[in-house]
Amino acid sequence: xxxxxxxxxxxxxxxxxxxxxxxxxxxxxxxxxxxxxxxxxxxxxxxxxxxxxxxxxxxxxxxxxxxxxxxxxxxxxxxxxxxxxxxxxxxxxxxxxxxxxxxxxxxxxxxxxxxxxxxxxxxxxxxxxxxxxxxxxxxxxxxxxxxxxxxxxxxxxxxxxxxxxxxxxxxxxxxxxxxxxxxxxxxxxxxxxxxxxxxxxxxxxxxxxxxxxxxxxxxxxxxxxxxxxxxxxxxxxxxxxxxxxxxxxxxxxxxxxxxxxxxxxxxxxxxxxxxxxxxxxxxxxxxxxxxxxxxxxxxxxxxxxxxxxxxxxxxxxxxxxxxxxxxxxxxxxxxxxxxxxxxxxxxxxxxxxxxxxxxxxxxxxxxxxxxxxxxxxxxxxxxxxxxxxxxxxxxxxxxxxxx
Ligand SMILES: Nc1nc2c(c(=O)[nH]1)N[C@H]1C(S)=C(S)[C@@H](COP(=O)(O)OP(=O)(O)OC[C@H]3O[C@@H](n4cnc5c(N)ncnc54)[C@H](O)[C@@H]3O)O[C@H]1N2
Ligand code: MOO
Numbered sequence: 440x441x442x443x444x445x446x447x448x449x450x451x452x453x454x455x456x457x458x459x460x461x462x463x464x465x466x467x468x469x470x471x472x473x474x475x476x477x478x479x480x481x482x483x484x485x486x487x488x489x490x491x492x493x494x495x496x497x498x499x500x501x502x503x504x505x506x507x508x509x510x511x512x513x514x515x516x517x518x519x520x521x522x523x524x525x526x527x528x529x530x531x532x533x534x535x536x537x538x539x540x541x542x543x544x545x546x547x548x549x550x551x552x553x554x555x556x557x558x559x560x561x562x563x564x565x566x567x568x569x570x571x572x573x574x575x576x577x578x579x580x581x582x583x584x585x586x587x588x589x590x591x592x593x594x595x596x597x598x599x600x601x602x603x604x605x606x607x608x609x610x611x612x613x614x615x616x617x618x619x620x621x622x623x624x625x626x627x628x629x630x631x632x633x634x635x636x637x638x639x640x641x642x643x644x645x646x647x648x649x650x651x652x653x654x655x656x657x658x659x660x661x662x663x664x665x666x667x668x669x670x671x672x673x674x675x676x677x678x679x680x681x682x683x684x685x686x687x688x689x690x691x692x693x694x695x696x697x698x699x700x701x702x703x704x705x706x707x708x709x710x711x712x713x714x715x716x717x718x719x720x721x722x723x724x725x726x727x728x729x730x731x732x733x734x735x736x737x738x739x740x741x742x743x744x745x746x747x748x749x750x751x752x753x754x755x756x757x758x759x760x761x762x763x764x765x766x767x768x769x770x771x772x773x774x775x776x777x778x779x780x781x782x783x784x785x786x787x788x789x790x791x792x793x794x795x796x797x798x799x800x801x802x803x804x805x806x807x808x809x810x811x812x813x814x815x816x817x818x819x820x821x822x823x824x825x826x827x828x829x830x831x832x833x834x835x836x837x838x839x840x841x842x
Pocket of ligand 1: 640693721722736740742
């Protein structure tokens with residue numbers, strides 16, 4: 440299978456990907472960022488009573504017309520403590536924001552427009568009209584209406600609305616289960632002693648963070664040595680545990696110890712692609728066994744992070760039921776860039792935002808895919824299409840956000 444374009448690879452990976460079907464009831468406090476598995480209906484009407492929108496006096500609008508006559512204040516209605524009496528002609532009740540409007544009253548006179556005489560009588564200084572400053576029962580929503588539709592990605596506002604509708608817990612899609620396995624005889628976990636010719640396995644931490652930010656749940660499989668049987672064992676466990684996705688890091692290239700392709704083949708995985716015409720991240724594999732997706736990320740740190748940002752994160756978003764996002768956005772080159780070669784280049788870059796909101800992007804000086812220090816310093820990838828001619832500072836371009 441030959442090198443395919445970034446766009447083709449995206450289509451092959453995401454074309455048929457659908458959200459997980461499993462759902463789970465979660466407390467509302469854990470619901471933000473999750474995707475609704477069913478419509479949420481209001482269990483109650485909001486507000487459940489005609490409520491005052493202001494601090495002032497509840498009265499009959501016809502009693503607050505010029506020439507103003509003194510009114511008798513017969514009680515008080517506060518939020519949570521309604522005045523149970525009835526307002527008759529010539530009467531008013533003190534009222535506060537959010538309090539139920541007493542029976543008989545049809546308007547609120549705000550206190551700035553009111554005066555109290557020495558004997559406690561109320562004199563309006565401005566006319567009011569019927570309904571003024573009253574929020575009628577059900578003005579926000581009524582019991583039984585659909586507050587949030589199935590498939591909604593729950594924003595902070597949506598969570599608050601579900602609470603207002605009377606829900607303490609809510610049915611959301613399960614997080615897709617994503618197993619992440621680092622492979623390589625040279626790898627040791629961070630914090631362990633690092634022997635000669637060993638390095639610390641770092642990529643899995645970045646990949647796991649990307650998966651979680653995309654709405655996935657990471658199952659950390661740790662480190663496997665360059666051994667077909669060991670890697671296959673991890674894959675079989677991921678299948679048995681019903682993982683939605685099995686991600687490997689490293690061993691994706693053509694060296695004698697690069698075993699991921701062999702393992703996928705031996706399991707008769709249905710291959711989507713083996714290599715993508717991009718830099719970094721060319722040795723990127725995608726396949727499928729039954730419903731489980733397989734993603735073989737390259738080992739070089741910048742390569743695995745770029746490939747995970749461009750391919751794994753959108754896949755996890757889709758499996759999680761989140762809406763797709765455009766991969767790139769417009770920016771302006773902050774420096775000249777040379778012509779590009781045959782692969783789409785994703786240059787580690789820094790952005791600056793001008794006062795008018797224009798985003799300027801400048802590639803960092805060193806682009807070697809082993810440099811994690813450079814990758815971590817970047818906040819965007821400048822995308823250069825295959826064979827792009829040299830471009831000048833000030834020209835438009837496309838970037839991928841990293842933060
Ligand atoms: N003859 C060729 N050699 C290579 C090619 C090629 O086309 N022909 N492609 C190069 C490219 S591009 C990349 S990218 C790398 C990727 O290869 P692998 O996916 O097989 O990665 P490894 O060889 O296993 O490791 C590469 C590099 O990354 C380090 N590594 C691996 N895993 C981790 C980890 N979890 N955390 C941190 N660092 C990791 C590993 O030690 C190596 O230094 O292949 C080129 N070669
Ligand atoms: O594509 Mo590799 O990812 O150039 O280092």
